[in-house]
Amino acid sequence: MNINRRSFIKSMALKSAVAAAAALFPGISFGAWKEADFPSGMIQWKKTPCRFCGTGCGLLAGISGDRAVAVKGDPNCSVNKGLCCVKGYHSIQILYGKDRFKDALVRKNGKLVKVPVQEALDLVADKMKENIKDHGKDSVAIYGSGQWSIADGYTASKLFKGCIGTNNVEANARLCMASAVTGFMTSFGLDEPMGCYDDIDHADVFITWGNNMAEMHPVLFSRMLANRKSKKHVKIIDFATRTTRSSQASDKSILFRPQTDLAVANAICYEIIKNKWVNWNFVKKHVSFHKGKTNIGYGTQDHFKFKDKAETVDLNKYKAFLQDYTPEKVEKISGVSAKDIKYMASLYGAPDKKVTSFWCMGMNQHTRGTWINNLVYNIHLLVGKISTPGNSPFSLTGQPSACGTVREVGTLTHKLPHGVVMKEKDRKMAAKIWNVPVEKIDPKPTYHTVEMFRALDRGDIRFMWIQVTNPMVTMPNLKRYREGAKKDGRFLVVSEIYPTPTSDVADVVLPSALWIEREGFFGNSERRTQHNEQIVPMPGNTMCNTWQLIEVARRLGFKKQFPWSRETYIEDIWNEYTRFHDSPKHRMAPYKVLKARPGVQWPFVNGMETKWRYNPKYDPAAKGDDFDFYGKPDNRAWIWLRPYEPAAESPDSEYPFWLNTGRVLEHWHTGSMTRRVPILHKAVPASYVEINSDDAANLGITNGSRVKITSRRGSIVMIASIDGRGRPPRGMVFVPFFDEKYLINEVTLDAFCPISKQPDYKKCAVKLERA
Amino acid sequence: MPVCSYLAYPARGAKKELAKELSALRYCEVTPSENEEILLLVTDTPDEKEEKALQDTLKNIKSLQSLGMTFGHMDE
Numbered sequence: 107m108n109i110n111r112r113s114f115i116k117s118m119a120l121k122s123a124v125a126a127a128a129a130l131f132p133g134i135s136f137g138a139w140k141e142a143d144f145p146s147g148m149i150q151w152k153k154t155p156c157r158f159c160g161t162g163c164g165l166l167a168g169i170s171g172d173r174a175v176a177v178k179g180d181p182n183c184s185v186n187k188g189l190c191c192v193k194g195y196h197s198i199q200i201l202y203g204k205d206r207f208k209d210a211l212v213r214k215n216g217k218l219v220k221v222p223v224q225e226a227l228d229l230v231a232d233k234m235k236e237n238i239k240d241h242g243k244d245s246v247a248i249y250g251s252g253q254w255s256i257a258d259g260y261t262a263s264k265l266f267k268g269c270i271g272t273n274n275v276e277a278n279a280r281l282c283m284a285s286a287v288t289g290f291m292t293s294f295g296l297d298e299p300m301g302c303y304d305d306i307d308h309a310d311v312f313i314t315w316g317n318n319m320a321e322m323h324p325v326l327f328s329r330m331l332a333n334r335k336s337k338k339h340v341k342i343i344d345f346a347t348r349t350t351r352s353s354q355a356s357d358k359s360i361l362f363r364p365q366t367d368l369a370v371a372n373a374i375c376y377e378i379i380k381n382k383w384v385n386w387n388f389v390k391k392h393v394s395f396h397k398g399k400t401n402i403g404y405g406t407q408d409h410f411k412f413k414d415k416a417e418t419v420d421l422n423k424y425k426a427f428l429q430d431y432t433p434e435k436v437e438k439i440s441g442v443s444a445k446d447i448k449y450m451a452s453l454y455g456a457p458d459k460k461v462t463s464f465w466c467m468g469m470n471q472h473t474r475g476t477w478i479n480n481l482v483y484n485i486h487l488l489v490g491k492i493s494t495p496g497n498s499p500f501s502l503t504g505q506p507s508a509c510g511t512v513r514e515v516g517t518l519t520h521k522l523p524h525g526v527v528m529k530e531k532d533r534k535m536a537a538k539i540w541n542v543p544v545e546k547i548d549p550k551p552t553y554h555t556v557e558m559f560r561a562l563d564r565g566d567i568r569f570m571w572i573q574v575t576n577p578m579v580t581m582p583n584l585k586r587y588r589e590g591a592k593k594d595g596r597f598l599v600v601s602e603i604y605p606t607p608t609s610d611v612a613d614v615v616l617p618s619a620l621w622i623e624r625e626g627f628f629g630n631s632e633r634r635t636q637h638n639e640q641i642v643p644m645p646g647n648t649m650c651n652t653w654q655l656i657e658v659a660r661r662l663g664f665k666k667q668f669p670w671s672r673e674t675y676i677e678d679i680w681n682e683y684t685r686f687h688d689s690p691k692h693r694m695a696p697y698k699v700l701k702a703r704p705g706v707q708w709p710f711v712n713g714m715e716t717k718w719r720y721n722p723k724y725d726p727a728a729k730g731d732d733f734d735f736y737g738k739p740d741n742r743a744w745i746w747l748r749p750y751e752p753a754a755e756s757p758d759s760e761y762p763f764w765l766n767t768g769r770v771l772e773h774w775h776t777g778s779m780t781r782r783v784p785i786l787h788k789a790v791p792a793s794y795v796e797i798n799s800d801d802a803a804n805l806g807i808t809n810g811s812r813v814k815i816t817s818r819r820g821s822i823v824m825i826a827s828i829d830g831r832g833r834p835p836r837g838m839v840f841v842p843f844f845d846e847k848y849l850i851n852e853v854t855l856d857a858f859c860p861i862s863k864q865p866d867y868k869k870c871a872v873k874l875e876r877a
Numbered sequence: 878m879p880v881c882s883y884l885a886y887p888a889r890g891a892k893k894e895l896a897k898e899l900s901a902l903r904y905c906e907v908t909p910s911e912n913e914e915i916l917l918l919v920t921d922t923p924d925e926k927e928e929k930a931l932q933d934t935l936k937n938i939k940s941l942q943s944l945g946m947t948f949g950h951m952d953e
Contacts, residue, residue, distance in 0.1 A: 119882035785949030
């Protein structure tokens with residue numbers, strides 16, 4: 107058996123290499139490679155979406171007995187066509203870390219001690235009741251995740267918004283996708299991309315905006331490379347603030363100063379108009395022009411409020427607005443040469459080129475995140491390159507169900523599964539489906555994520571349940587929020603799989619079942635819903651997050667609203683949830699269809715998936731003969747006049763460097779799972795600070811030496827990386843945030859986009875010293 | 878007992894030489910591409926000490942430009 111198992115693992119290793127090579131070099135052949143034939147019955151393969159990023163790769167998990175022993179890409183999944191990245195290939199190992207939570211823990215005399223799960227759930231329900239009685243319904247909150255399964259988020263929203271009556275529901279997707287949502291809503295009136303990953307196979311030009319896809323979305327990056335390999339004219343332009351692996355693989359790397367992407371996007375539009383590259387047929391028929399408020403602030407004070415107001419303007423006003431953004435003027439702001447700005451404009455403007463723009467955290471974690479999303483849509487709308495194969499402005503997601511759970515289910519303070527709490531008809535729909543009185547659903551949103559943690563610090567919130575996320579690593583300006591969470595009179599419940607800095611401050615830890623240990627659904631970046639069945643048993647006393655919520659809901663007296671049996675509750679929840687989306691604009695696939703396929707794209711109408719929205723050729727909800735932007739009341743997509751405004755905090759004489767934070771290929775977000783996979787941990791065992799070699803030389807810092815990074819909020823000592831995989835320009839440092847030993851968010855700033863309320867983790871001012 | 882696989886990129890024009898050098902190493906199995914300048918390398922070392930020694934040896938092969946890991950397994 108050992109010999110067989112070893113041979114099997116070696117065969118998997120070789121298969122992985124073949125798949126990776128095939129993605130990078132389409133048509134590659136290996137004459138000496140013969141696929142090993144293993145005895146049937148040794149391994150059973152079961153489909154599941156990957157647990158990690160928002161790409162939504164289809165995997166096949168190999169099961170032997172009760173244990174997952176292997177993983178490979180699902181060749182039937184159109185997302186990855188059999189390919190995986192290094193995290194995907196090691197994904198099953200996240201199930202088997204040695205320090206997995208398998209029992210409930212309750213803090214007694216300052217220490218977390220084991221208790222029966224039912225006792226812990228009793229305590230959670232009692233504390234909720236006590237706080238609601240003593241401090242009101244808005245003193246309790248739930249903070250979830252873009253890694254929540256759809257059923258988790260739906261159950262949380264129903265319990266908190268429908269039954270308890272508080273809008274204190276947020277999720278960590280506020281930290282990663284909120285600007286994409288408000289960008290879509292303000293430009294198109296409906297959330298989520300119009301295009302899909304098939305755009306990668308059709309595009310002639312790819313422009314990535316502050317997006318290191320080679321590390322963050324490696325499978326999609328491989329598809330881009332494969333397209334370029336098969337068609338010699340295809341170009342990849344990396345437009346970013348630092349040089350990365352994506353820059354190295356691109357045809358051209360263009361660096362801009364942080365925050366000035368706003369100015370460059372406007373300059374591209376200026377050039378498109380000046381050179382008569384505008385698609386006037388499209389613009390006259392399908393676009394309207396609008397202006398919003400300016401000098402909108404940064405949200406760094408408690409109780410910050412902002413509401414934008416749209417004013418309709420005409421084309422002449424838009425042209426006049428763009429006069430401030432000639433390439434020559436913008437060169438001075440951005441550091442991007444006028445020549446390069448004109449080159450990018452010419453790519454967007456060329457009538458015979460299909461252009462896809464990709465972005466992720468660089469544009470979304472931005473104090474003008476909504477604006478920069480609007481501005482990239484402006485470019486595509488001016489040239490009419492949208493909603494057709496290969497022409498796609500595409501916001502990629504970072505988490506496996508940021509779209510499916512947070513954006514579609516609506517686990518944000520202002521949202522409902524359909525619509526928003528502020529609208530009566532949306533509240534009525536929710537009340538009817540949830541079987542609660544409509545008055546129970548509060549019409550006023552409460553706290554977005556940053557303000558929710560501020561409220562916990564202030565004592566306005568006193569009970570918080572955190573599921574599937576690690577805010578004591580990820581919150582910006584972290585010290586304030588960690589100290590706040592530890593104050594007397596606060597009660598924290600953490601549903602987790604491994605110990606984290608967040609479970610360290612918990613009063614109750616509920617041991618969660620993970621990924622293929624339970625049934626669930628994710629929703630990826632391209633509107634694809636993906637189902638996984640329970641493939642392996644739950645270890646110890648772990649429990650599915652959805653079921654934890656149901657258990658507590660029943661203890662709070664809401665048995666009528668949560669009547670489902672343990673055998674069928676995931677299917678029952680799906681059937682109830684999809685009643686919210688029963689229209690051609692957002693119809694979801696039935697449970698049986700999702701169970702059978704490696705994902706289905708919504709709207710799913712008359713048995714057909716929708717690949718490109720707003721185009722009647724592909725979208726059953728679109729009317730007319732070419733495009734129909736049905737999300738907006740004027741049936742048009744909106745071009746916005748959004749100016750360049752500086753970052754909340756910029757380098758100065760005291761703090762002369764930009765601090766930029768982000769991720770690395772091998773680790774998933776805060777590393778609570780991937781650091782427990784030996785091979786991934788060994789590949790990148792600790793975080794580090796990337797420093798430009800000239801800056802390092804000036805400061806006397808050498809590769810591997812210790813550096814103290816200090817901002818107005820805190821400081822940290824880390825190891826320097828000079829000319830490593832990422833190279834920042836002079837005046838910038840970059841730190842990956844995956845390592846809880848180096849809490850870089852004690853240094854970052856909690857400024858956010860006033861429209862989306864998404865914090866900017868890419869820009870604050872720091873100083874460096876040798877340590 | 879680590880098992881890993883890699884895409885091995887040869888230095889310019891050194892594919893054959895690289896295939897020969899890697900094939901000669903203990904714990905290494907090499908599969909060259911027929912039509913691209915790339916090789917697949919699967920390593921299967923008995924323990925961490927041997928794994929580290931192999932990694933050190935790989936670092937010093939002049940015909941090897943870079944390795945990209947595609948799979949890694951380690952028995953705990």
